[in-house]
Every structure is written in C-alpha cells, then in structure tokens.
Amino acid sequence: MHAAEKSPWKYLVLWLRLYFAIHYxxxxxxxxxxxxxPDFSHAGRVGPYLHAMADIGFYQVIKYLEVVLGTMLLFNLAVPLALIVMAGISVTIIYLNLFISPAPRQLFTGLQELLLNGALLLAYGGYYANFCRVKTRPLWFWDGVSHASRAETRE
Structure with a gap:
C-alpha cells in the first residue's frame, strides 16, 4: 500500500477528483x-476565439471530450491519463480567463481550473515519475504496461 493511501489527505484528493469530475x-x-x-459576444476579447472554435467544430469536440474525461474521473478510470488530457484544456482556460479576459467570473474559473487540475496532478504525480528520467531507452507501450503491473503485484 502506498503512503498516499494511508494518509487522511486521500479524502481531500477523492473530494477534489469528484468535484472536478462533476464540473467537467x-x-x-x-x-x-x-x-x-454560450453567447460568446459577452466574453470580451476571448469571444472571437471561442466563436471561431465553435465555427470549426473544435468547441463541440472539447465538450464531448469533457464528458468522457469527467466520466473517467468520476469512476476512477485511468485518472492519470484523464488528468494529462484535462491539463491541455485547463491551460487554455487558465490563459484565457486569467490573462486575456480577466473579468471576475473568468478569474474564478481560471483559478478553479488551476487549483483543481494542479492539485490532482500533484496527487497523482507518482504515476508521472518515469516521465522525468534524464536518460531513457525505447520502451514499447505494452512492455511498460506489463512492467507496471509486475511492480504493483510486488507491493
């Protein structure tokens, strides 16, 4: 059992994961x-960007992706993968809401995305530890999966 599973902080992580899932x-x-x-004409300087996203269908793709990612978080399915994909969406939201159109509602949304995604990425950060290796060799995905499952059974 990992130290994180023994810690009372696991309940905060669970709550953050469920809140972020419901939000998405x-x-x-x-x-x-x-x-x-939404009516993007009230979105300030971000409006034309969001309108263009909707015109080419990217806004709609993001919304369907939010349903998939939220479901993954809600049911605790591949959470580290979901958080990495969500980070791309969150970075865009954070940038647009904190720097481009920092109205009070957007400031809250930008900070919420930053705190939720950041805290959850830290909480599940152990799964990303191998990404930080300085020297690596090729490792096929399926070999990495079998290696990870062997490591979990030893614990």
Whole structure:
C-alpha cells in the first residue's frame, strides 16, 4: 500500500477528483444534452476565439471530450491519463480567463481550473515519475504496461 493511501489527505484528493469530475460533466453535458453554446459576444476579447472554435467544430469536440474525461474521473478510470488530457484544456482556460479576459467570473474559473487540475496532478504525480528520467531507452507501450503491473503485484 502506498503512503498516499494511508494518509487522511486521500479524502481531500477523492473530494477534489469528484468535484472536478462533476464540473467537467456539467460543462460537457450542458452542450451534449441541451446543445447549449454560450453567447460568446459577452466574453470580451476571448469571444472571437471561442466563436471561431465553435465555427470549426473544435468547441463541440472539447465538450464531448469533457464528458468522457469527467466520466473517467468520476469512476476512477485511468485518472492519470484523464488528468494529462484535462491539463491541455485547463491551460487554455487558465490563459484565457486569467490573462486575456480577466473579468471576475473568468478569474474564478481560471483559478478553479488551476487549483483543481494542479492539485490532482500533484496527487497523482507518482504515476508521472518515469516521465522525468534524464536518460531513457525505447520502451514499447505494452512492455511498460506489463512492467507496471509486475511492480504493483510486488507491493
């Protein structure tokens, strides 16, 4: 058993994971179920960017991706992978909301994304430890999976 599983902080991590999952599911399902696309004319300098994303279909892809990623977090499925993909979305949201259009609502959303995704990436950071190796050799994905499963059974 890992030290993180013994720590009382695991309950905070669980709560953050569930909150972030619900946040993503609500955002994505609002589009998927109700086909809701916000009025980007009130988004300030970010509006033309978001409108262009919607015009080419990228906004819609992100919304479906939010549903998938939120579901992964909710059901504890491949959480480290979901967080890495979510980080790309979060970086865009953080940049747009904190630096391009820093209205009070956007400041909250940008900080929320930064804190939630950042805290969860740190909490699951042990899974990314191998990414930080200085010297590496090629390792096929399937070999890495079998190596990781052997390491877990030894613990």
């Amino acid at each position: 599911l609500a955002s994505g399902l609002n589009f998927v179920i109700f086909n809701f696309v």
